[in-house]
Amino acid sequence: MSTEEISTVYGREEFKRVDVGAVMREGHPDISDGDHLIVDLVARKRETAGRPLTVMDVGSGSGVLSELIAQRLPDCRVIANEIAPNPARQARERLAAHPRAEVFTESFTDWKEPLDVIVSWGSHHHLPHSHLQHVRDLLEEGGVLILGDEFCPEYCTEDDAIRLKNAEVIELGGGHLLASREEIEEYRRSGTVPEWSRILEDRRRRTLWNWYKFVIDYAIERDRWQVAIAEMQITKDDMVTSFEEEHKLSPLIVEHELSVNGFEQAAKHVIGDRPAELQSFFVYEFVPGALPVGADGDR
Numbered sequence: 001m002s003t004e005e006i007s008t009v010y011g012r013e014e015f016k017r018v019d020v021g022a023v024m025r026e027g028h029p030d031i032s033d034g035d036h037l038i039v040d041l042v043a044r045k046r047e048t049a050g051r052p053l054t055v056m057d058v059g060s061g062s063g064v065l066s067e068l069i070a071q072r073l074p075d076c077r078v079i080a081n082e083i084a085p086n087p088a089r090q091a092r093e094r095l096a097a098h099p100r101a102e103v104f105t106e107s108f109t110d111w112k113e114p115l116d117v118i119v120s121w122g123s124h125h126h127l128p129h130s131h132l133q134h135v136r137d138l139l140e141e142g143g144v145l146i147l148g149d150e151f152c153p154e155y156c157t158e159d160d161a162i163r164l165k166n167a168e169v170i171e172l173g174g175g176h177l178l179a180s181r182e183e184i185e186e187y188r189r190s191g192t193v194p195e196w197s198r199i200l201e202d203r204r205r206r207t208l209w210n211w212y213k214f215v216i217d218y219a220i221e222r223d224r225w226q227v228a229i230a231e232m233q234i235t236k237d238d239m240v241t242s243f244e245e246e247h248k249l250s251p252l253i254v255e256h257e258l259s260v261n262g263f264e265q266a267a268k269h270v271i272g273d274r275p276a277e278l279q280s281f282f283v284y285e286f287v288p289g290a291l292p293v294g295a296d297g298d299r
């Protein structure tokens, strides 16, 4: 049984037989719009390349997006990668009719073959931070990482942005953001978290609370109680600072995380048209670039 199944909401009995991916597309804002955007981005990549591509959907869940890609691009090899047994089985059933589609049920970091497109849709904040180095290793020349996620709406101030810009490393210590080697060392030595990180975490929680209230109301207004209940539990998981499996960060922080891991941002797309405090879904196109000097790239 995977860690995901043991520790997060979807391991609970009431979700065992539910196709969470399908249910979320009906009761959660922005996911379905994101699907369509990502399929368009992969199709554009296929057109530019002028040849069939190998595409991996990391953390594919029950394979809804993988199937949309396989339908749109039948000559491309589409690999749905999912470690949790229930969604992996659902993905296998969903993709059975698509001869060029398959399911890989080991961890993403165990995949060894080169890839043209790596899609990570709603998965980045669940994956170990070391997975970015593996993305770099697998991407073919001209390859792209399409990273779409539900972020915590932006909670960094301009001062935070300056601090992040100067950060040569970004790491979480017990859920608190650490942005220098000294801060990381001090945290490891004594468990001390800088005042700045505590203030940031307080803002993250308050911003998230506002977002989750919107998501839960959205589901209830549409009579999607399963989504509302799941999101109530996810809200609690995300509010626990040290709970690593569910820890949404702001777009700016993730952009810097990618930057210190040697990725260049080729495009940023916003999903939904709402005020900034309710703007959670973004889809990025990242390409491997040079690693910053001194970066180890595999934190």
Ligand SMILES: C[S@@+](CC[C@H](N)C(=O)[O-])C[C@H]1O[C@@H](n2cnc3c(N)ncnc32)[C@H](O)[C@@H]1O
Pocket: 002, 004, 021, 058, 059, 060, 061, 062, 063, 064, 065, 081, 082, 083, 084, 087, 106, 107, 108, 109, 120, 121, 122, 123, 126, 127, 128
């Ligand atoms: C929020 S779900 C993603 C939803 C999905 N992409 C969709 O479109 O419906 C994140 C998924 O990542 C999977 N996951 C977590 N760690 C993984 C790993 N190391 N390798 C592959 N999948 C992983 C989890 O089991 C979970 O199903």
